Amino acid sequence: MLLDKADLPMVAMDFMNDVHLEDVEMLNALNEKLQAYVEKPTPAAKQAISAFCETFYTHTVAHFNGEEVEMQRTGFPPYFVHKGEHERFLNVLRTQIDHFNHTGDGVALQKFIAIDVVSWFLQHVQTMDTVTAMFLKTGKSPCCGH
Numbered sequence: 001m002l003l004d005k006a007d008l009p010m011v012a013m014d015f016m017n018d019v020h021l022e023d024v025e026m027l028n029a030l031n032e033k034l035q036a037y038v039e040k041p042t043p044a045a046k047q048a049i050s051a052f053c054e055t056f057y058t059h060t061v062a063h064f065n066g067e068e069v070e071m072q073r074t075g076f077p078p079y080f081v082h083k084g085e086h087e088r089f090l091n092v093l094r095t096q097i098d099h100f101n102h103t104g105d106g107v108a109l110q111k112f113i114a115i116d117v118v119s120w121f122l123q124h125v126q127t128m129d130t131v132t133a134m135f136l137k138t139g140k141s142p143c144c145g146h
Contacts, residue, residue: 002118003122011129012136012137013070015070016067020125020129022059023063027121029052033049035110038107046106054097057093057094067086067129071083071132071136085128089124093117
């Protein structure tokens with residue numbers, strides 16, 4: 001297991017926590033599929049991973065969109081910074097998925113998920129999502145009260 005739900009930082013908005021918990025489930029499932037694929041790479045396993053990656057990508061787009069809609073609705077001042085980080089991550093994720101689809105390199109994709117995605121995800125939740133959720137809940141940023 002890559003991530004334990006109990007170790008996930010919670011933010012001030014339940015809808016964000018709910019989707020973050022879904023992310024943890026999907027990342028753990030993808031990691032398990034990749035472990036099995038690396039041990040025994042088959043065309044069927046590659047196809048299943050490719051399909052799961054597309055599901056995860058679509059889920060991530062919807063996840064980010066949900067946050068962005070709320071940031072726009074409430075006039076969150078650093079909206080474009082947060083949205084830009086979402087876009088950057090989606091570009092990197094798309095590149096890695098496409099690389100796997102083209103090469104079948106399960107080791108590279110598993111390393112990317114286990115190291116890069118998990119690290120980015122936890123850091124993003126602890127920083128940008130924490131500040132955003134507090135603003136959505138109170139109308140104020142935790143750093144400076146406005």
